[in-house]
Amino acid sequence: MKIAYDRVAATPRTVVPAALPSGESVTSFLTQVHEEFAADDDGELSTVAPALGRADPAHFGLAVLGVDGQLHEHGDSRVTFTIQSVVKPFTYALLAEELGVDLLRERVGVNATGLPFHSAQAVEVGIAGPTNPLVNAGAIATVSHIPGEGVEERWRWVRDGLSRFAGRDLGLDEETLDSEREVSHRNLALAHLMRSFGTVEGDPDDAVEIYTRTCALEVTAADLAVMGAVLADGGHHPVTGERVVSEEVARVTLALMLVAGMYESSGEWLIDVGMPAKSGIGGGIVTVSPGRCALGTYSPLLDGTGNSVRGALSAAMLSRSLGLDLLASEPYA
Template identity: 45%
Template structure:
């Protein structure tokens, strides 16, 4: 009997440890932590609203919001969480989800790569100064190349399928911010040059201009901080939207997406960001950042002023403090 009892304890210990790992923090702890971090970061006036895209220059530098969405759909929010802003480069991870399903992991690895370039996200010389031509799905040329592998009968059908995927991640119908799209389409000559460069290398599929236009349209989709938290929580929940219960992306590709976010999610500052927070994340010049705590929840922040790397200054600060206060670093034993 004692032996049986002893074996039962040994068997249950790992289960108990796992239960503690996935157990959510109490509502009070989360709300107090959010309030504290929000108050600490709200007064930060560093950074500058993106102005190289005219429509983005209209962003209100005072806007600031934080949302946490758990894998069971519970949401905690504070600040400007209902303000619509352009998803910008955060769109790259959701376009990647569709491209992985359409083309497969090996095609993306072979034609886009998962290399950290060590150079700016829009570098035109990255493929010339490095031994490896390929880059990754989160720099501009990699995202455009990734977009080219989305299937469809024509350009409109490809875009429809991409927006449908975004809608599934958000759990509601999203729309393009047409003023942002027009502004970006009129100033995307550099991205078109990058697309033609990779087309000349033989990596990009189809018409480079069409892929660039669809990439630009994806960056112009309007979301709120709440939308972004749900989209991130879908990745935290193995590809299943915690609000709608729908499987949005195959489980086998969630690890790939989170890995790429860890490699290059915050442009040139991805290394320092992961070192401090230990979280796979993605930022956009519209002021949003989403970070994923696998199996538990996602954190979304919104604040337009950007640091020198193109990341929301308040957002990076808030993510760092939340990770420290809630001990979220994925490498922390």
């Protein structure tokens, strides 16, 4: 049996906001963190696609956007790179807003797989749902539900939605897109496997094409901070003032990021950082402190699971410095 959480769905949710330190303090902390890790050359450039291996390993940028709309940044925060898997929670949020959380929960799943992000095993043996929207299989399944006729119309729908998160029109890195199309065989196999299970809607090849395009969108660390801050502010855009997604969709998206945002090291991340996050093999990480702020980081040197080394260390240090760890507490008296 499954626990019927819908029995408490009508109970109002209480949210207790907490403010960031002063803007000057946040900027000072970013400077300290950048100085601490700028010379750290641990990790390797991604070899998944040739274009990713040409990134400058010295690039390192940090940005924090509070829900008050104040942006703080340091280092290479305006250097462009491809968003890669960091796009997944935002694509999910757009589709959850369009189709409903419950439908995607049923068709795609929500639980961690405990397996690499491109694994087919989770699709074949998963007992708690087909997969989840933050690994490749689940992200492709999610994308397959985008409304519209044909690839181009559906691509415009999701690109426009992602641009609303960023507060600006996001461009496409054509070189990286072509590079990733050449190595998309596993994703195509995943899509066809899920189509056989009824998880992917429509043409699997079309779903992979749209998914690959979303991963090749160009962003900066500052963009990631802005996009994450929309989730931190309950779906409201702190800069443009637009309602991008509902409070409930923002909350569920953050829950998924806690569960599976950092691939198979998500549990370690939760212990060491204590916040929802999503990483990508392009070197970006978005980390969200609900009700307070979001952190965007960029450094292309990755650990063995595909997470940015400098980015992860920066998030851990800022979590401690700014009091952002959701699980940390002190005795009442």
